[in-house]
Amino acid sequence: MKRFFAPEQTKVIFFDMNHTLIDPHQSFYDSFLDVLNEYTGRWSGDGEYTQQSIVERYWDEWRKKLTQKRMNAVNRDKIRLACLKIALDPLPFTLNEAFLRTFLSRIKDKQTRTPTLVPGARDTLEKLAETYKLAIISNGNKEKVESQLRILDLSEVIPGDRVFATLKGGARKPNPALFRQALQSVGVAPSQAVMVGNSWKNDVLGAVGAGIDAVWLHPGHSKKSSQRKLRNRKVIIVRKIDMLLSIF
Incomplete structure (x- = not known):
């Protein structure tokens, strides 16, 4: 594979967080199973339903509803509760709103405390950190991102002063202002940085708008790499x- 970047020119690699370094779906799946196990104990299912099938049922409902409704913060919460109610229906629980919200809250809390890296992320980051400065540009909460890095034992690779996240009322990706703020803080020119992310709109267009080269992580791409x-x-x-x- 062709090497597109070299340390003689590139000094900093910025990364997105969710779906780039962190796999929120896998983390949610694992957290759901853990919380379900806390509620059901040694329940092994009745043949038709198992703990795994309950979680899969949730995801099936989630995917169906995503195609039916416009997504915003309010809708997302309602959809999650509706999917959870359908998924947990085979279990002997009283599925009122209070129970569902408590169950979902415990999943989210566990998910925050147990983030999951995408396959290959740790080795890739540790190897790149030998040559480049690594940093984060995220639309997420700065404290949450820093906490995730600590939990994942990656704070030495990406320290807190290289985590750039959206402040309340501040610029969000793809606004180039957030990228320019990060460039200024690490002390490099746009031509000396590269942005890596999974979102064409937020990561690629945002970076290019600030004069930064970009790497788009696109699992469905037909080639191993292209330019x-x-x-x-x-x-x-x-x-x-x-x-x-292979490209750095």
């Missing part, structure tokens, strides 16, 4: 995060 030009900036497309080791 595009966008407003005179390089955009490299790869399928998996461990492919970064």
Whole structure:
């Protein structure tokens, strides 16, 4: 695979967090199973339903409802509760709103405390950190991102002063202002940085708008890697995060 970036020019690699380094779906799945196990104990199902099938039932309902409704914060909460009610229906619980909200809250709390890295992320980050400065640009909460990095034992690779997140009322990706703030804080020019993320709109277009080259993580891409030009900036497309080791 062709090497597109080199340390002689590139000094900092910015990463998105969710779906780039963190796998929130896997973390939610594992947290759901843990909470379900707390409620059901040694229940092994009645043949038709198991703990795993309950979680899969939730995801099936979630995917169906995503295609039916516009998503916003209010709808997302209502959809989650509706999916949870359907998924837990085979169990001997009183599925009122208070119970469902408590159950969902425990999943979210456990998910926050047990983030899951995407496959290959740890080795890739540790190897890249030998040559480049690594940083985060996220639309998430800064304290939450820093906490996740500590839990994952990645704070030495990406320290807190290199975590750039949206402040209340402040710029959010894809607004180039957030990228420019990060560039200024780490003390590099746009041409000396690369942004890695899974969102074409937030990560790629946002970075290019600030004059930064980008790497788009796109699992469905037909080739192992390819290159595009966008407003005179390089955009490299790869399928998996461990492919970064071949292009840097």
